[in-house]
Structure formats: C-alpha cells, structure tokens
Amino acid sequence: MKKIIVIGSGFGGLAIASRLLSKGFNVTLLEKRDKLGGRAYVYEKDGFTFDGGPTVITAPFLFDEIFEAAGKKRKDYVTFVPCDPFYRIFDKDGNTFDYNGDHDFVLSEIEKWNPADKEGYTRFLKSTKAIFDKGFTELADKPFLSIWDMLKVAPDLIKLQSYKTVYQYASQFIENNFLRKCFSFHPLLVGGNPFQTTSIYAMIHYLEREWGVHYAMGGTGAIVNAMELLIREQGGVIHTEAEVDKILIEEQTAKGIRLKNGEEYDADVVVSNADVAFTYRHMIPESKRKKYTNRKIERTKYSMSLFVSYFGTKKRYLDSDLAHHNIILGDRYRELLEDIFNRKELAEDFSLYLHMPTKTDPSLAPEGCEAFYVLSPVPHLDSDTDWTQQAKPYRDAIIQFLEENYLPDLEENIIVEHHIDPLHFKKTLNSYKGSAFSVEPILTQSAWFRPHNKSEDVDQLYFVGAGTHPGAGLPGVLSSAKIAEDLICGKYR
Ligand SMILES: Cc1cc2nc3c(=O)[nH]c(=O)nc-3n(C[C@H](O)[C@H](O)[C@H](O)COP(=O)(O)OP(=O)(O)OC[C@H]3O[C@@H](n4cnc5c(N)ncnc54)[C@H](O)[C@@H]3O)c2cc1C
Structure with missing residues (x-):
C-alpha cells in the first residue's frame, strides 16, 4: 500500500x-x-457551541459522495436540513429582501423593491445556468495542469462574458441598486470583491438554487x-x-x-x-x-481577511426580524470594498453577515439562550492595522450597531464571547498575510x-x-x- x-x-x-x-x-x-x-x-464554552467558520452548506451531494465512496451513507452520520429563506438581506434602513429556491417567492420579494426587475431577474437566472453548466458541472472538478486546458475553455469563457465582473454582469439584468447588490454579493463568500471578480462567480446564486442552502444539525x-x-x-x-x-x-x-x-x-x-x-x-x-x-x-493577490465575533446571550431574541442567515449591508458598499481589497484601510463602517443558528437548532445554546456570530470583512495584514489594539474598539462598534438596530440590550445580555481577527488567520491557521480565503x-x-x-x-x-x-x-x-x-x-x- x-x-x-x-x-x-x-x-x-x-x-x-x-x-x-x-x-x-x-x-x-x-x-x-x-x-x-x-x-x-468549533469553539465550545459554558454550554454554547459556535461554528468558527463555514455555516452555509451548498452542494451537499459533494459530502454524500465521500461517504458513498466508503460504502456508507452520509445521513447515518450527520443530518442536513434546508434553510428557508436562504438569506435575509437588510439595507441600511433595515428594509429586507429574502430569497430561497422558489422562483415565485423570489419574484414577490423583487416586486417589493422594483417590479420592473422581475423580468430581468428571470433572464439573469437563465443566463447563470449556462455559466453554472460550464463553470461548475463541467470544469470545477477538472484539473487545469497545462496551458492547453485553459486555451480549450477560453472561447467558452469569452462567450459567457467572464471578462465582466459579477457586479457588471448582474447589473445588465437588474436596475435597482439594492437588488444589484443582492444578486452580486456572492463572491464575498469565497473571498472575492464583486467589483473585481470574474462573472463566472455569478453561478454561485444558481448553485444555491439548484441544491438549496442547508444547515447541518x-x-x-x-x-x-x-x-x-x-x-x-x-x-x-x-x-x-x-x-x-x-x-x-x-x-x-x-x-x-x-x-x-x-x-x-x-x-x-x-x-x-x-x-x-x-x-x-x-x-x-x-x-x-x-x-x-x-x-x-x-x-x-490574496483575498480579504475577516473579523468574527462569536457571542452567546442569556436571553432569546425570537421576536427579532432576524433569520438564520442575515446579511446587513451598510450605506457604503463599493467604497467599503475598495477600502478592504485595494486601499487596504480598516474603515469605520462595515457590512455584516450575522449568523443566528439557534433559530434552527436551539441545541447550540443552553435553554433560554441564543448563540450568534457576526462577521465583518476587513483588509488582510498588508493594511498594517494593529489588531492587538484595534480588535476591542472594532468589536465594540459592531456590538453597539447590532444593539441599536437589531438586538436590544445586547451588551448586557452577552454572557459568553470570543473573537478572531486577521492575526488568527496568520498565526493559528498559517494563512499568508492573514487572508481568510487564500489566493484572491x-x-x-x-x-x-x-x-x-x-x-x-x-x-x-x-x-x-x-x-x-x-x-x-x-x-x-x-x-x-x-x-x-x-x-x-x-x-x-
Ligand atoms: C469565518 C468564515 C466563514 C465561512 N463561511 C463559509 C460558508 O458559510 N460556506 C462556505 O462554503 N464557505 C465558507 N467559508 C470558506 C470555507 O470555510 C473555506 O474556504 C474552507 O473551509 C477552507 O478549507 P480548506 O480545505 O482550504 O482548509 P482550512 O480550513 O484552511 O484548513 C487548513 C488546515 O491546515 C492546518 N495547517 C496549516 N499549517 C499546518 C502545518 N504546518 N501542519 C499541520 N497542519 C497545518 C490548519 O491548522 C488548518 O486546520 C468561510 C470561511 C471563513 C473563514
């Protein structure tokens, strides 16, 4: 052997x-x-369980295949449940856009923002199927070891407009400013800036629709x-x-x-x-x-880093507007991403992903308690930010923002807390420049x-x-x- x-x-x-x-x-x-x-x-403390990183499970069949190859069934080891909505996205004023895999539901959500975009979204989805068929089904599990492998697919990449960015691509179909963000934020999930990343990554939205967004119990x-x-x-x-x-x-x-x-x-x-x-x-x-x-x-070029704060509260927030997966977009978006990816400056404002897993699975917290994590994209260590000094005020600003807008009396209800920042990615995970997603x-x-x-x-x-x-x-x-x-x-x- x-x-x-x-x-x-x-x-x-x-x-x-x-x-x-x-x-x-x-x-x-x-x-x-x-x-x-x-x-x-996984961080475990005082009866709370916090997933340190990935929370959104897409393409679950990729896990199933591993168990099947070993002659086993994945569902005998771990249970996946679908999330609905996939995400709840908030604008700066707290207005929401939900989406899931049901086309009519997504159209009804688009209707709230701009009815004229319903037709454009349907075309967007159809066009991302072609990208998905090529970029995921055909190429994602094939090696690219020689320049010929690349040259062979170059005509398809041009036909699929891969020279455009994801934001440019989505904007061809969608008029409304906020909806453009909702259908182009996906590269951030893999460390890319929607204003710089090739439109091939527009397929992530299609991939979510194809197999759903899941949570592992x-x-x-x-x-x-x-x-x-x-x-x-x-x-x-x-x-x-x-x-x-x-x-x-x-x-x-x-x-x-x-x-x-x-x-x-x-x-x-x-x-x-x-x-x-x-x-x-x-x-x-x-x-x-x-x-x-x-x-x-x-x-x-390396992807951005992240600041993530994990916190457990001594009360539940069941009457909040939050879903399991929440994205809270700030007032500045393109400029904030410019600060993070290109200017490498730690901005005072932020856009956040807020995870509330106890909404689906209360077993992650003691009875009557809630577990959260909030994630903010930040520049990698080329920014020269001194995180030994900056982590506390950055955390305080995020928690204060959440308290004022989403989770009343948050600070006084937090009983367990932990955070990670770019230094964790560098020192603990050995990631070059403290990047959270490696090569951009x-x-x-x-x-x-x-x-x-x-x-x-x-x-x-x-x-x-x-x-x-x-x-x-x-x-x-x-x-x-x-x-x-x-x-x-x-x-x-
Ligand atoms: C906060 C966060 C949230 C995310 N959310 C999602 C999500 O919801 N859905 C999603 O699909 N993706 C998400 N991602 C991205 C996804 O988690 C990662 O891309 C993926 O998990 C990386 O896996 P990996 O195989 O590259 O290994 P890594 O997870 O990077 O692990 C590498 C391992 O190598 C070890 N190692 C390093 N150096 C050595 C050494 N010298 N000797 C021995 N071991 C070493 C490290 O300790 C580490 O355990 C998220 C990422 C982060 C950081």
Whole structure:
C-alpha cells in the first residue's frame, strides 16, 4: 500500500484523506491544532457551541459522495436540513429582501423593491445556468495542469462574458441598486470583491438554487466529527497537535515530512491542505522552487481577511426580524470594498453577515439562550492595522450597531464571547498575510492561473483547499479533493 501524508484537516484535507482511504491507500492526517476542521474549528464554552467558520452548506451531494465512496451513507452520520429563506438581506434602513429556491417567492420579494426587475431577474437566472453548466458541472472538478486546458475553455469563457465582473454582469439584468447588490454579493463568500471578480462567480446564486442552502444539525462541526469518524473507521491515522515544519524532498520529489518536534514520516505522496503560499514559502526551501519563488508568492493577490465575533446571550431574541442567515449591508458598499481589497484601510463602517443558528437548532445554546456570530470583512495584514489594539474598539462598534438596530440590550445580555481577527488567520491557521480565503479569486488567478492541484515545483506533492483550483468555499475545496484523488489514482493506476 502506498503511504500518503495529508497536511491539514480543513474540509479539503478531510475529503482527500477519506477519498484516498476508499481507494485503498494508507493515509496519515497531520493537523497543527488540537482539533480537526481548519476554518470550521468549533469553539465550545459554558454550554454554547459556535461554528468558527463555514455555516452555509451548498452542494451537499459533494459530502454524500465521500461517504458513498466508503460504502456508507452520509445521513447515518450527520443530518442536513434546508434553510428557508436562504438569506435575509437588510439595507441600511433595515428594509429586507429574502430569497430561497422558489422562483415565485423570489419574484414577490423583487416586486417589493422594483417590479420592473422581475423580468430581468428571470433572464439573469437563465443566463447563470449556462455559466453554472460550464463553470461548475463541467470544469470545477477538472484539473487545469497545462496551458492547453485553459486555451480549450477560453472561447467558452469569452462567450459567457467572464471578462465582466459579477457586479457588471448582474447589473445588465437588474436596475435597482439594492437588488444589484443582492444578486452580486456572492463572491464575498469565497473571498472575492464583486467589483473585481470574474462573472463566472455569478453561478454561485444558481448553485444555491439548484441544491438549496442547508444547515447541518449540531452545526458544521457535526460534519467535521462525521468525517473524522469515517476516516477512523476506514483505518486512517489522525494526529492532532502535529505541526509540519518541512516537506522532505530528494531529487525534486516529496519523500515525507518533518514535524516541528523533529519527528519524521516517510511517504510516497504528500498532499498539502495547508495554505498554498505558506506551504511553498515555509515548508519547501526556495532552492527547490522554480515557479513559486518568494517573489511570485509576494506578487500574488490574496483575498480579504475577516473579523468574527462569536457571542452567546442569556436571553432569546425570537421576536427579532432576524433569520438564520442575515446579511446587513451598510450605506457604503463599493467604497467599503475598495477600502478592504485595494486601499487596504480598516474603515469605520462595515457590512455584516450575522449568523443566528439557534433559530434552527436551539441545541447550540443552553435553554433560554441564543448563540450568534457576526462577521465583518476587513483588509488582510498588508493594511498594517494593529489588531492587538484595534480588535476591542472594532468589536465594540459592531456590538453597539447590532444593539441599536437589531438586538436590544445586547451588551448586557452577552454572557459568553470570543473573537478572531486577521492575526488568527496568520498565526493559528498559517494563512499568508492573514487572508481568510487564500489566493484572491480574480480571472488572472483562476483555473490554470491558480496554484495547481499537482505541484509545479515538486513531484509527488499535491494540493487541496482554498488556495488551489477551483477555489475557496466548501464546494470548491471538496472539488479540489476530487481532482487530487483523480490525479493520484491516475498516477498509480
Ligand atoms: C469565518 C468564515 C466563514 C465561512 N463561511 C463559509 C460558508 O458559510 N460556506 C462556505 O462554503 N464557505 C465558507 N467559508 C470558506 C470555507 O470555510 C473555506 O474556504 C474552507 O473551509 C477552507 O478549507 P480548506 O480545505 O482550504 O482548509 P482550512 O480550513 O484552511 O484548513 C487548513 C488546515 O491546515 C492546518 N495547517 C496549516 N499549517 C499546518 C502545518 N504546518 N501542519 C499541520 N497542519 C497545518 C490548519 O491548522 C488548518 O486546520 C468561510 C470561511 C471563513 C473563514
């Protein structure tokens, strides 16, 4: 049996570990932190359970496939329930737009804002199906290892207007300013600026409609636990608090890894689920890197970072206007994104995602209590913000805003709290520049232009996860594992 080391236990790492075990490989998974999940790490305190990262489950079949490959059924391990609405989006004055997978319902919501946009939305949806068929169904789980792979799809990309941004694309169909934001914010879910990201990402809205938006009962952490159990049942070996220091390379071929504590593991194949830029920059000496030189890594554009505050309240907020998934858009939108992505300035205002999972699943908090998390996109560490000083006032401003507009008497009702900021992404998750979604998803950093799933510098080294093709978000990282599995199995067939 060939020996495979997987570095990191984000969803990309968990998925490739299980997929390769199903194919009969001998797999050892090494995770730096004390628990598995990566960005989906779970914080537990005083009876509250907070999912640290992903909360919106789309394309659930990508999880089902992993269990099926192992001869199991996902629903025997973890239960998914649909969310309705998918999202509730608030404008600066608290007016709402809800959407879900029911076309007539979405049209009735559009009617509230601008009846003339109903027809445009129907055309928008139809056109994003073509993007989805190409960009997701056909290409998301295919490797882009040669320039020819890219040239072959170039005519389709031009036909689909991938040279436009998502915002420009949506605006061709939608007139109303607020609705334009509602149908173009999706790149933010994978670390992209709707005003810069290729219109291919307009397919995320179609993908949500195709399979729905789901929630895992017990939280996303329940999926991590289910995958951990599956991997152990399959005979995989898992070590936590096992930080990889170096990938051992002989004659440009990966031969194993060395941990920070000096322990060495030999391997026939190494798969890195750690941040791609970090893997190249810190685990492989520059003399062994022809393509991913320090200069190239520095010149790559990285996605924004996040400030996330997790808080539990001693009362429930059942009579609030909030849904399970809420997006609260501020007055400034394009300019705020310009501050975050290009000017790299921490603004005083914000646009927020507010998660209220206890609306669906009260088991995440003690009886009579509510669990929340609020997330604000912020610049990555090139902004020079001193988060050791800035985190507290930034948190206070967000909590005050929520108290004044959505959750009365919030501050006095908070009994449990935790937060993460760009320093967490850098120091705890080893993400280059503290980026929350790794390499920024722009056209010139997508598909063949993105770090490949098979290393271009070192043989027998593969990549899964947000920084490699096809990109961030759960559907992206799970697809990257599918690609890496095909490449590795192809090699040993
Ligand atoms: C707050 C937040 C909310 C999000 N919400 C959603 C959502 O609702 N839906 C969605 O689809 N996506 C969401 N995303 C994006 C999604 O969570 C990520 O793209 C995805 O989880 C990343 O998975 P990954 O496979 O790249 O691994 P990661 O989760 O990045 O994990 C990488 C792992 O590698 C480990 N590691 C790093 N270096 C080493 C080393 N040297 N040795 C050993 N281990 C190491 C890290 O500790 C980590 O556990 C969200 C992201 C964030 C941050």
